[in-house]
Amino acid sequence: MAVTILVPTALRSFTERKSEITVEGATAGEAIKALAEAYPDLKVHLYQEDSGEPGELRSFINVFVEETNIKNLQGLDTPVAAGGTIMLVPAIAGGV
Amino acid sequence: MISLGPGERAALGREGERAYPNECCGVLLGGIDDSGGKAVESLLPINNKGAPEEQYHRFAITSEDYLAAEKEARRQNRDILGFYHSHPDHPAVPSAFDKDNALPFYSYVIVSVENGKAGVIRSWELTADRGEFKEEEILWR
Numbered sequence: 531m532a533v534t535i536l537v538p539t540a541l542r543s544f545t546e547r548k549s550e551i552t553v554e555g556a557t558a559g560e561a562i563k564a565l566a567e568a569y570p571d572l573k574v575h576l577y578q579e580d581s582g583e584p585g586e587l588r589s590f591i592n593v594f595v596e597e598t599n600i601k602n603l604q605g606l607d608t609p610v611a612a613g614g615t616i617m618l619v620p621a622i623a624g625g626v
Numbered sequence: 627m628i629s630l631g632p633g634e635r636a637a638l639g640r641e642g643e644r645a646y647p648n649e650c651c652g653v654l655l656g657g658i659d660d661s662g663g664k665a666v667e668s669l670l671p672i673n674n675k676g677a678p679e680e681q682y683h684r685f686a687i688t689s690e691d692y693l694a695a696e697k698e699a700r701r702q703n704r705d706i707l708g709f710y711h712s713h714p715d716h717p718a719v720p721s722a723f724d725k726d727n728a729l730p731f732y733s734y735v736i737v738s739v740e741n742g743k744a745g746v747i748r749s750w751e752l753t754a755d756r757g758e759f760k761e762e763e764i765l766w767r
């Protein structure tokens with residue numbers, strides 16, 4: 531099932547400058563995993579573990595399915611309809 | 627290389643002093659030239675969404691804030707170039723926490739605020755492998 535992922539500017543240098551990428555996946559988690567497989571240089575920025583299998587996303591990557599943060603849905607298990615859109619949206623944090 | 631105008635310099639100091647002893651934060655909007663140089667044309671202050679008792683050493687800009695900033699950038703025909711925050715009573719050098727939470731490409735401008743008075747402003751970029759923050763030269767227009 532093809533879904534479209536919108537990639538933020540900061541990560542486009544790892545997706546050959548593409549802002550929209552179509553991947554296969556029935557859930558947000560599956561689609562993002564497919565994206566990371568297609569563009570392995572993304573993994574270090576998307577996932578907490580710097581290597582190995584995709585697991586938890588980094589805290590500064592938020593995922594929106596059809597404009598709703600998956601935190602308010604079923605997390606990475608949130609289903610995505612065929613032709614649906616997933617947005618990767620940075621959250622910015624820091625301090626001293 | 628990132629360029630900032632006198633208006634941005636004044637605004638960074640003002641925001642940092644206003645938030646002291648807490649941290650201020652916001653978004654840098656502007657344009658990028660063909661060689662990747664960034665020109666900041668406006669600042670978009672964001673209410674620090676860090677927990678109130680942590681704001682003396684933390685700032686947070688939520689994804690919802692980011693989406694709103696992106697919309698504002700489009701309205702101004704500009705791009706999000708990076709983010710700024712203040713370091714109350716600390717030098718304008720990124721912390722380990724800054725690095726853990728940073729993304730490549732963006733500029734991270736830090737204004738040091740000592741005893742309530744804004745001082746040094748420096749800019750930093752995360753390397754593509756997340757290895758380190760590299761200082762980015764600021765051109766004051």
Ligand SMILES: [Zn+2]
Pocket residue numbers: 624625626711712713719720721724736
């Ligand atoms: Zn910091």
